Amino acid sequence: MVAIEVENVTRIYQKYSARHRFQTFKSALVKGDLFQALKPDELVTALDKVTFKVEEGMTFGVIGENGSGKSTLLKIIAGITKPTSGRVRVEGKVSALIELGAGFHPEISGRENVYINGIMLGLTKQEISKKFDEIVKFAELEEFIDAPVKTYSSGMYMRLGFSIAINVNPDILLIDEVLAVGDAAFVPKCLDRIDDFRRRRKTILFVSHDLSTVERICDQVMWLKGGRIQKIGDPKRTIDAYLQDVAEKKEVDFEKRRRDVEVTQHWEEGRRENRWGKREIEIKKVRLKSMEGKEKHVFSPNEGMIIEMEVSAAFPIKDFVFGIGIFNSQGICCYGTNTHLEDFEPVLIQGEGKVICRIEKLNLINGTYYLDVATHKRDGYPYDYHRNLYSFLVSSLYKDEGVARPEHHWEFSPEIKIKPPQDRGLARSKRE
Amino acid sequence: MLRLIRNLKELYRYRALIYNLISRELKARYRGTILGFFWSFLNPFLLMVIYTIVFGIIIGPRDPAFGGSPWLYALFLFCGVLPWVWFSSSSLESANVLMIHGNLIKKILFPAEILPIVVVSSNLIHFLFGLPILFLFVPLLGRPYTLYLLFLPLIIFIQFIFSLGFSFLVSSLTVHFRDIKDILANLLTFWFFSTPIVYPMTFATIKKSKALRVFINLNPMTHIMQGYQNCVFFGDRLYWHKIGATFGLSLLLFFFGYYLFDRLRDSFPEEV
Numbered sequence: 079m080v081a082i083e084v085e086n087v088t089r090i091y092q093k094y095s096a097r098h099r100f101q102t103f104k105s106a107l108v109k110g111d112l113f114q115a116l117k118p119d120e121l122v123t124a125l126d127k128v129t130f131k132v133e134e135g136m137t138f139g140v141i142g143e144n145g146s147g148k149s150t151l152l153k154i155i156a157g158i159t160k161p162t163s164g165r166v167r168v169e170g171k172v173s174a175l176i177e178l179g180a181g182f183h184p185e186i187s188g189r190e191n192v193y194i195n196g197i198m199l200g201l202t203k204q205e206i207s208k209k210f211d212e213i214v215k216f217a218e219l220e221e222f223i224d225a226p227v228k229t230y231s232s233g234m235y236m237r238l239g240f241s242i243a244i245n246v247n248p249d250i251l252l253i254d255e256v257l258a259v260g261d262a263a264f265v266p267k268c269l270d271r272i273d274d275f276r277r278r279r280k281t282i283l284f285v286s287h288d289l290s291t292v293e294r295i296c297d298q299v300m301w302l303k304g305g306r307i308q309k310i311g312d313p314k315r316t317i318d319a320y321l322q323d324v325a326e327k328k329e330v331d332f333e334k335r336r337r338d339v340e341v342t343q344h345w346e347e348g349r350r351e352n353r354w355g356k357r358e359i360e361i362k363k364v365r366l367k368s369m370e371g372k373e374k375h376v377f378s379p380n381e382g383m384i385i386e387m388e389v390s391a392a393f394p395i396k397d398f399v400f401g402i403g404i405f406n407s408q409g410i411c412c413y414g415t416n417t418h419l420e421d422f423e424p425v426l427i428q429g430e431g432k433v434i435c436r437i438e439k440l441n442l443i444n445g446t447y448y449l450d451v452a453t454h455k456r457d458g459y460p461y462d463y464h465r466n467l468y469s470f471l472v473s474s475l476y477k478d479e480g481v482a483r484p485e486h487h488w489e490f491s492p493e494i495k496i497k498p499p500q501d502r503g504l505a506r507s508k509r510e
Numbered sequence: 511m512l513r514l515i516r517n518l519k520e521l522y523r524y525r526a527l528i529y530n531l532i533s534r535e536l537k538a539r540y541r542g543t544i545l546g547f548f549w550s551f552l553n554p555f556l557l558m559v560i561y562t563i564v565f566g567i568i569i570g571p572r573d574p575a576f577g578g579s580p581w582l583y584a585l586f587l588f589c590g591v592l593p594w595v596w597f598s599s600s601s602l603e604s605a606n607v608l609m610i611h612g613n614l615i616k617k618i619l620f621p622a623e624i625l626p627i628v629v630v631s632s633n634l635i636h637f638l639f640g641l642p643i644l645f646l647f648v649p650l651l652g653r654p655y656t657l658y659l660l661f662l663p664l665i666i667f668i669q670f671i672f673s674l675g676f677s678f679l680v681s682s683l684t685v686h687f688r689d690i691k692d693i694l695a696n697l698l699t700f701w702f703f704s705t706p707i708v709y710p711m712t713f714a715t716i717k718k719s720k721a722l723r724v725f726i727n728l729n730p731m732t733h734i735m736q737g738y739q740n741c742v743f744f745g746d747r748l749y750w751h752k753i754g755a756t757f758g759l760s761l762l763l764f765f766f767g768y769y770l771f772d773r774l775r776d777s778f779p780e781e782v
Contacts, residue, residue, distance in 0.1 A: 180614060
């Protein structure tokens, strides 16, 4: 037997309601653009010629993105809204879990709200009295049932609402994404209750974004897209098709974003932090140290520097290169090298390890420098590339210019009278 | 018409809900106050005291019907003000009620007309709580109880039907035209003074002007208020033809209001 029959149902909403028009009426009169204000509004089609049947005893899932018409469909089946055109036939008593605890009055106790809410959902007073203890027990609110509802947490509120609605004992249960707010303990309890419904061969219409639950409990799934049925049938296949669609949309979005980023990166050369590579060999930690092995970040031009990398290979790898690069604040590469360029022959890397690059003397001028470290294959395929992730400062008293500071010293023939610089500490190297 | 009657039958099924909502409304109103339900008596009592001081003692009665007694005038005033408060607060609350309970209308399938019915009914109960105060003051301020008091339930019933009709009209229209709420507040002030509440129909100015008399007599609330005044205060002179006509008009308003409400019903879930 058919429990729910939806035939050619279309639902059109006005984007701006009549009320809105009336509110603008006054301003329209003042501004004198009355005709413009009263012209027909834009229409939004929430459902477009939707036709399907749900057999009695079936659990029927409805999936789709936000705004695809799922909730409108549910409201139409529940009788809360009327379709603009088309026909809906429902066999049996319907209970709609569209918003739990809708109509709770905050000032009065949970007990009184159970009665009023129950009556609203179609129970008689006697039925509620009979089920009252069960409702309260299921909601785990025995202690609080006589407190005003305004003192409840949102979880308590939702539990009580769900407990009432599920105890209405309908022939057809409409569920709209209500489990999203429950905590880890309550949701499985609700799902148990829904399973119980299924065993008793009640019809359930289940709207949810939780696709794994939909796949688990539904016999048939319908995918709505823009108010139209995109696919209807086997849960697995419908959900897969839906996911495929969502993934394609994401890919397009991502691609577009990536292109935007690339363009901006091209323009603001350099300073962007970056890291890439699949990390078959991972550079876990990079430390900058003085020659004495003390971690530091400010160096003088004559000082040496130790770059220490902690690396780890996910599996034995035979093809690897370690490299470093030093960039100044203009993004110019002051120096770059790697083990391949210096003819090291990789044999094997396995597990954890340390790579240390000792620079005996930095020989750089005053300024901030950025360090690239990388490990990659000999052909350049990156394992782990850290771009500009580390920085250090070279502090020099000389205002010399350029990219690097080659070691040098001056000599003068005796005819030239010139005074050597005062010993200023760092200047010592000059005339050794 | 058939549909309306079927709807009314359907409403009977929901009587438990109506009953519960009214009791909820009454409970919630004084929840958290120290005096609780006592306020239902205290409010009209304090109102009575204020009217006695302002209109009875400071301004003083100017109509010969009161023989210059501020106490009698205060009692007369109270006969009209008490039911008027019922009518005006019902109307004002109705203007809001569908929006306040928009959640229910949008999320739960139930007849929305219950909401204005609950408003008018819970205000009726407040009015009924005020009646003992009124009755208490009748002998205290020097008036006898008469058999006309027995007609009081009839007058209350007529006002109930009239208020309901008006509430249906106001509540359903306000959903679409929110300005009604503000218009209504002003209209009710005007209406209050167009009804013989602070003055009796025997007032000299009214007696002289035919236009004024006709205008006031065309106001259905006039006859309802006069009904109260005649039953409680004067203890005579019930104008049956006027009361009958008012009853007829109340029924007409009730059915028209309900018809309009029913016609607009489908638009509520979207508009509230």
